Amino acid sequence: MPLPPAPTKRAASLAREDYDAPVRTASKPGRSKKTRVDDAAQDEKPVARLLPAEQIETRAPVLAKEPPAPAEVVTARAVTPANDDAASRDRGALLREPAPKRKAAPKPAGPAKLFVLDTNVLMHDPMCLFRFEEHDIFLPMIVLEELDSHKKGMTEVARNARQTSRTLDALAAAKEQDIATGLPLDATGHREAQGKLFFQTQVLDYKLPISLPQGKADNQILGVVEALRQQHAPREVVLVSKDINMRVKARALGLGAEDYQNDKALEDGEFLYSGALALPPDFWSKNGKTVESWQQGLHTFYRITGPIVPELLINQFVYFEAPGEPSLYARVTEIRAKTAVLKTLKDYNHLKHAVWGVTTRNREQNFAMNLLLDPEVDFVTLTGNAGTGKTLMALASGLTQVLDDRRYTEIIMTRATVSVGEDIGFLPGTEEEKMGPWMGALDDNLEVLAKTETSAGEWGRAATNELIRSRIKIKSMNFMRGRTFLNKYVIIDEAQNLTPKQMKTLITRAGPGTKIVCMGNLQQIDTPYLTEGSSGLTFAVDKFKGWPHSGHITLARGERSRLADFASEVL
Structure with missing residues (x-):
């Protein structure tokens, strides 16, 4: 008996498009609620085109030389119409396929930099040694002296200093190599750090302005940066410090200086996620015919598509306010490929929904x-x-x-x-x-x-x-x-x-x-x-x-x- 013809779509697409029952569309919120899925209509939908999961898995090498990559689906708490049965939930399990592995980001072109770390960076983030990717790190001897003087106590700074000392000891003991040639930063398992760690093993010759006190630790670090800049020219040598005055003095001397940026979740606070998104004014005119809606309990659900879906996140609020149009206030409860499901909210502005006597304003x-x-x-x-x-x-x-x-x-x-x-x-x-x-x-x-x-x-x-x-x-x-x-x-x-x-x-x-x-x-x-x-x-x-x-x-x-x-x- 010959095998049935091979499916022309992926399993995820078949489960989504060919199995779903037809749902009437609702153009705007507040319209007639004749949008429930009819059980009889769902039963009449042909299902013979969907192969069992076992046949799809076993025939995959025969159907194509290169099997298609599984679909990437973002799933939260599944929201289905009230009349969905167990079979539809089982079909939804076909969508839970593993996402394809992301390709590693290409390494930036150009020579690796040499970063000289100030003591405050090490005491601010003990893991900073592994945050510089393919670049090398240099630690002046005065930095190790300052770490030793700050390691006593129960403060956050003292704990970070002790953690940094343990990390340096682990790197030095991981492989028997000459410290002068550099210690690989990935020796302790941090594969993201591809550079090397250098310690100051000899006296460096440098000249700083006479106005700078020679015995101060900050000025000694600046002198090390100046000596390294001359020794490793034309390689870029950069001082990394959390001290603003230290960076100002370095730039005044013509040295490269940067702030430690890895601890910042955002460069600018204005780009912080707000949790709410306003739908465009033409949202209903462009997407009204393709929006599916249904009622479940006290809430109404909308399944939307379009270019706005990639911008949405789970539990993000969306709202639509326009003169002469019904308003919409909803929360994103589900995102699947190019579709998203919105759930209307409970109105706590009304006195009957007051929370401990408090209403929202x-x-x-x-x-x-x-x-x-x-x-x-x-x-x-x-x-x-x-x-x-x-x-x-x-x-x-x-x-x-x-x-x-x-x-x-x-x-x-x-x-x-x-x-x-x-x-x-x-x-x-x-x-x-x-x-x-x-x-x-x-x-x-x-x-x-x-x-x-x-x-x-x-x-x-x-x-x-x-x-x-x-x-x-x-x-x-x-x-x-x-x-x-x-x-x-x-x-x-x-x-x-x-x-x-x-x-x-x-x-x-x-x-x-x-x-x-x-x-x-x-x-x-x-x-x-x-x-x-x-x-x-x-x-x-x-x-x-x-x-x-x-x-x-x-x-x-x-x-x-x-x-x-x-x-x-x-x-």
Whole structure:
């Protein structure tokens, strides 16, 4: 018996196009809901053209000399119409094929540079030795002396200095080679580093201006850079330092100098992922005939196609606002090849959907409240200027899910203890009493939330306040190492003052059933040597975007008072 004819399409395409039931299109939201898939129509669809998975796998070498590459599909929580059966879900499993391996990026042309690292770079990022790709690294002897003098203590700088010393020791002991010829940086398994590490093994002859003190460590490093520039000409020798004055002096002497850029998630804070995207004004006129829609519970789903799909990310919000047209506010729940599924939102602007007596006042706040109350979203980041409602919404949604829904057992609140001005000294009392002065924002927002209950009377409000206080725990970040939070609602306030390493330490404390909310204002960074691009909050927003169980929104409009809004703009 001859074999059936070979399929002309890939398995993923057949499963997607030839198996799906016809769905009527909806041109705009708010129209008639005659868009449900009819079971009878789905049964009438011919399915004989799809070969079983076993035949496709066994016949692949016979059908073509070069089998086609598997389709790359980005999948989140699958959203299907209410009348999809188990067979359609099984067919969807055919789409979960491994993505093709990405080709390695070509190496840039040109000779490798020689980077001279300042001590502050090594103490800022202990892994910086492996961040320079094919270029070589040179460490002056004075840098090793400064590392040794800073390794004592329990501070972040001391820990990084010790880690750097261990890394240097591992590189020196990995292979028996002459240090003068350079140590390969990939000897300890870091294959991305293709260059070599050089130590200063001899006295270098250099001349600096008489106005520069010769005994200062910074000037000695500048002298080493000058000597290397003359010795390795025309090879480019560059000083890498986090010290601005050091770079200014190097450029004044005609030496190449750069900042350490690898710690920055973004070059410019304006390019930070905002979490929301406005649909173009001609979206419905161009794509209305191809949009599929269906109703599932209280939400409406839309499957869209077109050039806007590659710009979308999972859990990103999209909105359409135009005069004379029905508005659309939705969240991306699924992306498959060239199609995306949008899910309409719950309107928390209305009083009947108030969360602990709080209603949202603008579009971005409504987006944020949908993220905060979604049990499938484990990690939420909120950014925005002062007075945009970050802390109030996080507390209100936390109290609702702890006291009303019993989804979490308690609220844990912490923040970076970085003062704006001079430190007032040691604080007496227990851990929570010491954290009390830092938690003024918590007290202010609890006072607002307590006023929303007006029918209980004075005794009822006092009892409510006691209940709320018993379910909120204030913890210090200094004692987070090694902890695991189970079924907790964790709020990290003032997260813009955290380093990426501190942010990783806090997020990895989450156990099963825990939700973490990070909020902050990137324009109010008080930690020294931390910028908008290198903040831990920026780092978390950039790394978690597109993950199915995380979401971010940038709050745009202040709602505190007209005085606070005006001050944020003009001061």
